[in-house]
Amino acid sequence: MKIILEQADLGEPEIIIRGNVSGTQVKNIIELLSGKHYMQKMFFSKDEKEYLFDITDVIYFEANNNKTMARIGGEWFETRHKLYELESIGQSKGFIRISKGVIVNVNHILSVEAEFSGNYTLFLKDVKSRLTISRKYVKGFRQYIMEVC
Numbered sequence: 001m002k003i004i005l006e007q008a009d010l011g012e013p014e015i016i017i018r019g020n021v022s023g024t025q026v027k028n029i030i031e032l033l034s035g036k037h038y039m040q041k042m043f044f045s046k047d048e049k050e051y052l053f054d055i056t057d058v059i060y061f062e063a064n065n066n067k068t069m070a071r072i073g074g075e076w077f078e079t080r081h082k083l084y085e086l087e088s089i090g091q092s093k094g095f096i097r098i099s100k101g102v103i104v105n106v107n108h109i110l111s112v113e114a115e116f117s118g119n120y121t122l123f124l125k126d127v128k129s130r131l132t133i134s135r136k137y138v139k140g141f142r143q144y145i146m147e148v149c
Helices: 024-034 083-093 135-147
Strands: 041-046 049-054 058-064 067-072 075-079 095-099 102-105 109-114 120-124 130-133
Touching: 058 083, 083 095, 083 102, 095 130, 095 135, 130 135
Parallel strands: none
Antiparallel strands: 041 049, 041 075, 058 067, 058 102, 067 075, 095 102, 109 120, 120 130
């Protein structure tokens, strides 16, 4: 990548990107410049205490009974964020929605197995558990893995 900086009397800075603008590198640059990369750490609560974790430590988020829970290591922590907020925050950090109520960190995926129903079963490294990728989200999941990861 070639970066050129030049001084100009403009009201605000101007950024021009030339070349293949459909690639993931350009997408990541745009997210970084627009402020979507801002969150590196988050507060999670458990037993009336607040814990600070790096967002990449989260294995997956799950929405259940109007609560959003995060699986970190072998434990569950609650977060104040809604699942749709976490989806937009985490997409550039390796998180992808796999069902209506689950967003998973792709860095914690061990393997994926197709089911007869059209769903996929996703096996995780750290917690030795499995999650279901709903048929509705399989295409987006595959595309995310192929283009972003």
